Each structure stands twice: as C-alpha cells, then as structure tokens.
Amino acid sequence: MQSKTSTDGRWWDWFEETLRTARDLPAIQSLRYQWLGKRGQLTVAMKELAQLPAEQRRLRGQQLNQLRQRMVEALDIRQREIDIETEAALLNGERLDMTMPGRPPRVGLLHPLTRARRRIEDVLLRMGFSLHYGPQVESEWYNFEALNIPAGHPARDMQDSFFVDVPNMVLRTHTSPVQIRAMQQHQGRLPVKVLAPGVVYRRDDDATHTPMFQQVEGLVIDHGIGLADLKGTLTTMVREVLGERVETRFRSSYFPFTEPSVEMDVTCAACGGVGCRTCKATGWVEILGSGMVHPVVLANGGYDASVVSGFAFGLGIERLAMRLFGLDDLRLLYQNDLQFLQQFIRWEGGRQA
Ligand SMILES: [Zn+2]
Missing domain, CATH: 3.30.930.10 (Bira Bifunctional Protein; Domain 2)
Incomplete structure (x- = not known):
C-alpha cells in the first residue's frame, strides 16, 4: 500500500509542477487530457483496478478517486486564474487615454x-x-x-x-x-x-x-x-x-x-x-x-x-x-x-x- 501511495505522491508532484507553469488555456487543456482524458494516466490506472483482488481494489479505488478529485479542482482553479489574467491583459492593452485629442469624423459635402x-x-x-x-x-x-x-x-x-x-x-x-x-x-x-x-x-x-x-x-x-x-x-x-x-x-x-x-x-x-x-x-x-x-x-x-x-x-x-x-x-x-x-x-x- 505504501508503495502505491508514494506513486500517487510522485504523480501529484509531477502534475502540480506542470500545472504551475501552465500559462494559457491550451496548456491546461493538454494537462487535463494527459491525466483525465480517455487514455489519461489516471483513467488508465482506474481501469486497471479490475485486475486487483477485491480487498485491495476498494482501498486503491478510494485513493485514485481522491487524487482525481484534487486534480479536477486544481485544474479548475488554475483555469479561472488564467481567465482572469487574460481578461486583465486585454483590458490593459485597450486602456484609453482620455486626454488624447479626438479623431474628427470625415464630413461629407455636396459636389x-x-x-x-x-x-x-x-x-x-x-x-x-x-x-x-x-x-x-x-x-x-x-x-x-x-x-x-x-x-x-x-x-x-x-x-x-x-x-x-x-x-x-x-x-x-x-x-x-x-x-x-x-x-x-x-x-x-x-x-x-x-x-x-x-x-x-x-x-x-x-x-x-x-x-x-x-x-x-x-x-x-x-x-x-x-x-x-x-x-x-x-x-x-x-x-x-x-x-x-x-x-x-x-x-x-x-x-x-x-x-x-x-x-x-x-x-x-x-x-x-x-x-x-x-x-x-x-x-x-x-x-x-x-x-x-x-x-x-x-x-x-x-x-x-x-x-x-x-x-x-x-x-x-x-x-x-x-x-x-x-x-x-x-x-x-x-x-x-x-x-x-x-x-x-x-x-x-x-x-x-
Ligand atoms: Zn479677365
């Protein structure tokens, strides 16, 4: 059991490190897919539970579920942070200088x-x-x-x-x-x-x-x-x-x-x-x-x-x-x-x- 838990610990460290350096939504998506997608690391591990004896399967199932839950929450939080950062950068780039003189509209006239x-x-x-x-x-x-x-x-x-x-x-x-x-x-x-x-x-x-x-x-x-x-x-x-x-x-x-x-x-x-x-x-x-x-x-x-x-x-x-x-x-x-x-x-x- 101990060995399994420390595997989870290494997985979490690895996951968290990648998550911290993710700077945009595609990076988050890719990480989500890598762990929780159909062929994701964690999804595969959960599928393999079926091969374990019934007693171990239950405990291991709980551990993997907890890990999955943490990952989902961490991904959601980071995604929201990135949303906010992106929005702020966008607003910053569009900041108006209200003291600039206006551009006068082009006025038409009769020929x-x-x-x-x-x-x-x-x-x-x-x-x-x-x-x-x-x-x-x-x-x-x-x-x-x-x-x-x-x-x-x-x-x-x-x-x-x-x-x-x-x-x-x-x-x-x-x-x-x-x-x-x-x-x-x-x-x-x-x-x-x-x-x-x-x-x-x-x-x-x-x-x-x-x-x-x-x-x-x-x-x-x-x-x-x-x-x-x-x-x-x-x-x-x-x-x-x-x-x-x-x-x-x-x-x-x-x-x-x-x-x-x-x-x-x-x-x-x-x-x-x-x-x-x-x-x-x-x-x-x-x-x-x-x-x-x-x-x-x-x-x-x-x-x-x-x-x-x-x-x-x-x-x-x-x-x-x-x-x-x-x-x-x-x-x-x-x-x-x-x-x-x-x-x-x-x-x-x-x-x-
Ligand atoms: Zn003349």
Missing part, C-alpha cells in the same frame, strides 16, 4: 457641380419656375427637328452627337428638348415657367470640354413676354448667383431655336473687367445663351406665336462652378479626387459657405 446647380435652382424656383426633367436618350425629333434644327442643318454637325443603336435616337446634346416636352405637358396652359437641369452629351474632350456635362435650361411663355423680361430675369439670376457686383451685357448671336438670339456676358472673375488672358483682354466672359423662342418651336410645343411669346436660355453648370470655385480645369470636376473636393467643405466662391 461643387451640385452646389452650382442648386444656386441657380434656388433663385429661379423663388421666381416661380418649376423643375422639369426629360430622358437622356432622346429622339432626334425632340433633340433637333422640334427645335428648328432640320436634318442637314449645320448645327447638327457643330454638336457632334453620340448616336445610339436605335434608329432616330441620340444622347441628347442639350437640355432644350425638355422645352418641347414641358410645353406639351402644359397643353396650352399659361404661363409656362420651366427650369430643366440635366446631363447632356457631346463629342468633345479637352480642358474646357468633357463628353458629358450639365446644363440648366429655362423657358418662359405667356402673353406679352419680351426681350426686357429675358434681360430682367437673367440679370437678376446672375447677380443672385455670382454676387451684386458682377456686371452683365447682352450680345446678339444665333441659335436655330430662338429669334432674336442673345448671348450674355459677365465681367471676368480673374481680372474684374480690366482685361486678362482668361477673357482674351476683353474683360468679359460668356455665361449663357438665350433668346426669344422661335415661332416654329412654339408651334411644335402646341403654342401659337401670334397669341403668346416667350424666352429661353441655357447655361453650362461646369462653367458656372469653375467661376464660383475659382477652377481653371473643367476635368477636375469629374475626377472624384477627394483631396481636391475637400477643399470646398468650407469655401464657396471666395466666401465661407
């Missing part, structure tokens, strides 16, 4: 093009215009014929359109087809005061042109609308958008869908009107095209030029955004470079937004 477009919309919606939209894939009739640009007209070459694989369809080259669609929707009712912002397409690509760009189209039709209404509306709009100090002038021009046609210039932002390279020493830069709606266009929209009259205008959002944000390359607006765009979080047209 300069959206801001430029909304400036125009804000002014004109206050003047009683309503927003209209049309399709970007447009029929040639709406894009050309209805606007007094017949087949073979030089304006069709000028615009260098993108044609699609459907007969008589084209990516709209301007927002002007929305004029016709809006007139048709009004079905002869007056007044027509329509604002049509949107994306248009032309085959151009350089520092001042991109194949896709944005326009805002305006159309007013009522009894007795004249050139003075056009000048008054556009001057008010441009002053509201670009600032009171900007000066304007109107030059006669030509567009197939207006008669007479005028282009509107504003004082050059780079030199203030003195004359520089940007404005080719004239002191003026063109900002939009406009004119009195051509009788053919009115008729195509269902209105009679002998009864009503109207004016229309169209301007490029990119050029306006370049002016508002002081940009010299149009393509910057389409590169989605966050470093570039984030400059405009606080600044707009030289003023804090």
Whole structure:
C-alpha cells in the first residue's frame, strides 16, 4: 500500500509542477487530457483496478478517486486564474487615454457641380419656375427637328452627337428638348415657367470640354413676354448667383431655336473687367445663351406665336462652378479626387459657405 501511495505522491508532484507553469488555456487543456482524458494516466490506472483482488481494489479505488478529485479542482482553479489574467491583459492593452485629442469624423459635402446647380435652382424656383426633367436618350425629333434644327442643318454637325443603336435616337446634346416636352405637358396652359437641369452629351474632350456635362435650361411663355423680361430675369439670376457686383451685357448671336438670339456676358472673375488672358483682354466672359423662342418651336410645343411669346436660355453648370470655385480645369470636376473636393467643405466662391 505504501508503495502505491508514494506513486500517487510522485504523480501529484509531477502534475502540480506542470500545472504551475501552465500559462494559457491550451496548456491546461493538454494537462487535463494527459491525466483525465480517455487514455489519461489516471483513467488508465482506474481501469486497471479490475485486475486487483477485491480487498485491495476498494482501498486503491478510494485513493485514485481522491487524487482525481484534487486534480479536477486544481485544474479548475488554475483555469479561472488564467481567465482572469487574460481578461486583465486585454483590458490593459485597450486602456484609453482620455486626454488624447479626438479623431474628427470625415464630413461629407455636396459636389461643387451640385452646389452650382442648386444656386441657380434656388433663385429661379423663388421666381416661380418649376423643375422639369426629360430622358437622356432622346429622339432626334425632340433633340433637333422640334427645335428648328432640320436634318442637314449645320448645327447638327457643330454638336457632334453620340448616336445610339436605335434608329432616330441620340444622347441628347442639350437640355432644350425638355422645352418641347414641358410645353406639351402644359397643353396650352399659361404661363409656362420651366427650369430643366440635366446631363447632356457631346463629342468633345479637352480642358474646357468633357463628353458629358450639365446644363440648366429655362423657358418662359405667356402673353406679352419680351426681350426686357429675358434681360430682367437673367440679370437678376446672375447677380443672385455670382454676387451684386458682377456686371452683365447682352450680345446678339444665333441659335436655330430662338429669334432674336442673345448671348450674355459677365465681367471676368480673374481680372474684374480690366482685361486678362482668361477673357482674351476683353474683360468679359460668356455665361449663357438665350433668346426669344422661335415661332416654329412654339408651334411644335402646341403654342401659337401670334397669341403668346416667350424666352429661353441655357447655361453650362461646369462653367458656372469653375467661376464660383475659382477652377481653371473643367476635368477636375469629374475626377472624384477627394483631396481636391475637400477643399470646398468650407469655401464657396471666395466666401465661407
Ligand atoms: Zn479677365
């Protein structure tokens, strides 16, 4: 019996020594398996009890059971200790320094093009215009014929359109087809005061042109609308958008869908009107095209030029955004470079937004 007990003593010493040096849960698991697993040292010893004479078996059984009990308890205690140590180490590693300055969240902002477009919309919606939209894939009739640009007209070459694989369809080259669609929707009712912002397409690509760009189209039709209404509306709009100090002038021009046609210039932002390279020493830069709606266009929209009259205008959002944000390359607006765009979080047209 004595020899058996001292075997238990050696086993316990060996077990305890290993347990004390166990630093993590896998080490505990492995020790548990080594002694108490299916083929563990102690499990095997207990299975061998069957070979002992009945009298010895009982005593030996009790001894082994006690040893097993001690081992189970010791393993459980050490496992809890390791749990606590692990948790403490984890918390320690995650300790927060409350005196560190915070990381500010990245704030999003509207794109300069959206801001430029909304400036125009804000002014004109206050003047009683309503927003209209049309399709970007447009029929040639709406894009050309209805606007007094017949087949073979030089304006069709000028615009260098993108044609699609459907007969008589084209990516709209301007927002002007929305004029016709809006007139048709009004079905002869007056007044027509329509604002049509949107994306248009032309085959151009350089520092001042991109194949896709944005326009805002305006159309007013009522009894007795004249050139003075056009000048008054556009001057008010441009002053509201670009600032009171900007000066304007109107030059006669030509567009197939207006008669007479005028282009509107504003004082050059780079030199203030003195004359520089940007404005080719004239002191003026063109900002939009406009004119009195051509009788053919009115008729195509269902209105009679002998009864009503109207004016229309169209301007490029990119050029306006370049002016508002002081940009010299149009393509910057389409590169989605966050470093570039984030400059405009606080600044707009030289003023804090
Ligand atoms: Zn200039």
